[in-house]
Amino acid sequence: MRDLTRRQREVLVFITEFIARHAYPPTIRELADHFFISVKGAYDHVDALKKKGRLKTGGKRSRTMEVVHAGEEDQEDSFTNIPILGTVAAGRPILSEENYEGSLPVHNSLLKRKANYFALRVRGDSMIRAGVMEGDLAIIERRETVQNGEIVVAVVDEAVTLKRFFRESSRIRLQAENPAYLPIYSQDVRVLGKLAGIYRSCGV
DSSP, X not given: OTTSOHHHHHHHHHHHHHHXXXXXXXXXXXXXXXXXXXXXXXXXXXXXXXXXXXXXXXXXXXXXXXXXXXXXXXXXXXXXXXXEEEEEESSSOBOOOOOOOOEEEEEGGGSOTTOOXXXXXXXXXXXXXXXXXXXXXXXXXXXXXXXXXXXXXXXXXXXXXXXXXXXXXXXXXXXXXXXTSOOEEXXXXXXXXXXXXXXXXXXX
16 A cells, blocks of 8 residues: 555555455445545545445445555455453443453554453443543554553553553553543552554444
């Protein structure tokens, strides 16, 4: 996808993943809604991808987009199936059920090489100002060490929570992104990973 702009790559990945999940392509309206752009803007991106030979469409008919694979990096093995392992609280900590609930296909262009990922369903609204909503799938890069200010999945008192991490002189502060929630302070925090991305279903 070296010949594509960053936004064109994002649009192509969205269309490819949409087809993989639904077995049919998105409409121009669904594409526009996903990227918070106008219908004309979405059409222009699709038109550019057609001109570069990466998409085919059936004229003005709905749901006729077809991805044209152009090399090894666009084959099926360019997707990683990230396991969904339960629920994480973005409010008060709750126990996460470490049971496999399926997987989320993510294009490798959106992931780091050699990194390991898992996904958890978000419950609660304490991270809403960071753009993390109830019902989202949080994509987590497995890491035991993180930097101050990063959003992490951490275990506190045998419960799993999603918060912003700060190491203080004698304790760890897990900070919410919602003023309705107080920080969590603890000397015993185990980091499972840091937030790498969010998947949000559009309900289509």
